[in-house]
Amino acid sequence: MTHTPAHTRMSAADLEALPSRSRAHLVNLCSGIKGLHLLGSRSKSGQDNLAPFNSVLHIGASPAALGVLFRPITVRRDSYRNIQETGYFTLNLVSRPMLDAAHHASAKWAADESEFSATGLTPLDNGFPAPHVAESPLSIGLRLVEEQHIRFNDTRLLIGAVEEVLLPVDSLPEGGWMRLDEHDILSVAGLDSYYQGRLVARKAYAQTDAAPPDLVRDRD
Amino acid sequence: MTHTPAHTRMSAADLEALPSRSRAHLVNLCSGIKGLHLLGSRSKSGQDNLAPFNSVLHIGASPAALGVLFRPITVRRDSYRNIQETGYFTLNLVSRPMLDAAHHASAKWAADESEFSATGLTPLDNGFPAPHVAESPLSIGLRLVEEQHIRFNDTRLLIGAVEEVLLPVDSLPEGGWMRLDEHDILSVAGLDSYYQGRLVARKAYAQTDAAPPDLVRDRD
Numbered sequence: 146m147t148h149t150p151a152h153t154r155m156s157a158a159d160l161e162a163l164p165s166r167s168r169a170h171l172v173n174l175c176s177g178i179k180g181l182h183l184l185g186s187r188s189k190s191g192q193d194n195l196a197p198f199n200s201v202l203h204i205g206a207s208p209a210a211l212g213v214l215f216r217p218i219t220v221r222r223d224s225y226r227n228i229q230e231t232g233y234f235t236l237n238l239v240s241r242p243m244l245d246a247a248h249h250a251s252a253k254w255a256a257d258e259s260e261f262s263a264t265g266l267t268p269l270d271n272g273f274p275a276p277h278v279a280e281s282p283l284s285i286g287l288r289l290v291e292e293q294h295i296r297f298n299d300t301r302l303l304i305g306a307v308e309e310v311l312l313p314v315d316s317l318p319e320g321g322w323m324r325l326d327e328h329d330i331l332s333v334a335g336l337d338s339y340y341q342g343r344l345v346a347r348k349a350y351a352q353t354d355a356a357p358p359d360l361v362r363d364r365d
Numbered sequence: 366m367t368h369t370p371a372h373t374r375m376s377a378a379d380l381e382a383l384p385s386r387s388r389a390h391l392v393n394l395c396s397g398i399k400g401l402h403l404l405g406s407r408s409k410s411g412q413d414n415l416a417p418f419n420s421v422l423h424i425g426a427s428p429a430a431l432g433v434l435f436r437p438i439t440v441r442r443d444s445y446r447n448i449q450e451t452g453y454f455t456l457n458l459v460s461r462p463m464l465d466a467a468h469h470a471s472a473k474w475a476a477d478e479s480e481f482s483a484t485g486l487t488p489l490d491n492g493f494p495a496p497h498v499a500e501s502p503l504s505i506g507l508r509l510v511e512e513q514h515i516r517f518n519d520t521r522l523l524i525g526a527v528e529e530v531l532l533p534v535d536s537l538p539e540g541g542w543m544r545l546d547e548h549d550i551l552s553v554a555g556l557d558s559y560y561q562g563r564l565v566a567r568k569a570y571a572q573t574d575a576a577p578p579d580l581v582r583d584r585d
Contacts, residue, residue, distance in 0.1 A: 170541030177400030321390030
């Protein structure tokens with residue numbers, strides 16, 4: 146139906162033979178242009194922490210829950226430790242004006258340094274046990290409800306139940322739907338590349354009898 | 366540092382009070398503009414199956430692995446059953462020319478109907494035990510290595526080790542990096558909305574001493 150590109154095949158052995166950084170770049174491309182969040186947490190002693198994650202997973206809508214994958218705990222992981230200590234965290238969608246600060250938050254800051262002060266982002270304290278990011282157009286407060294240990298590579302999937310959602314006040318979604326590109330939401334691909342998404346189509350619920358029509362369609 | 370939007374707060378109770386479809390739309394927005402894949406699988410009897418997924422997770426680069434979250438198995442789930450039967454599946458990034466076909470593949474086709482024939486996408490049979498999608502610019506062949514049962518809502522995370530990656534022949538990534546927007550890769554947000562991402566910046570590895578410079582930057 147559409148153009149069929151010619152492909153080159155890389156086997157698992159070809160991937161393992163790559164330099165470590167090249168392999169990391171390439172394998173990270175396989176999950177596509179994906180969601181980007183800043184994870185906010187607070188230590189038992191009250192130190193705020195902020196770190197970018199590209200491994201947030203929709204778990205379910207009722208009850209509402211999201212998951213976050215954590216690398217093996219072989220180095221200091223402030224976010225993971227804080228969530229274990231307090232049981233709470235926030236996930237904050239990243240908009241384009243936040244790009245440089247969000248990336249800078251990924252540097253190895255000392256445990257007693259706040260990424261908020263370091264990057265200029267603003268903690269929003271509304272009483273929730275973890276800090277929201279005031280600049281984020283869509284921020285979610287979560288409570289840890291489950292942890293899965295992935296034996297294959299010793300990573301951990303933390304499941305958080307949604308306790309609160311902070312939405313832009315001027316765009317309460319009708320029927321739960323809103324255009325995320327009106328808020329300049331960013332995505333990420335690979336290890337270091339940020340993409341801005343533009344809506345190309347909203348489709349009607351798919352039926353087998355006819356191709357589903359567009360509810361919204363941008364020009365091709 | 367940047368504009369701080371005014372927010373409206375919705376609690377977990379506010380979310381539960383929404384009509385089911387509105388809640389599903391809204392909670393699906395919380396994971397952002399995220400990756401979109403067609404999952405290819407083959408039944409024991411040789412019937413090919415194709416279904417869109419927005420719940421693919423990068424698990425690790427060495428060994429290379431991806432995860433896919435499956436809804437509770439309360440209705441017929443051909444993809445899940447096929448993977449259990451054969452132990453193999455493919456994940457295929459979706460490009461813009463594939464949009465209508467990819468969405469149509471989400472309709473409730475009968476178990477003996479192939480979504481390939483129904484939507485016009487082309488199975489690429491290179492000997493792998495599950496069909497790749499020939500039109501996809503980046504297609505991954507995976508072997509099931511682990512299953513996690515998420516007790517919170519009875520969903521299942523299937524972990525697949527990457528056995529092969531099919532890349533566009535004219536764009537072998539240098540240092541493992543390539544621009545996904547040159548292949549018109551789509552993302553998805555909410556239940557039914559497709560976004561096209563454009564690279565806005567590739568950033569240098571973040572250090573604490575100075576704001577990381579751009580390796581590539583599009584104009585704002």
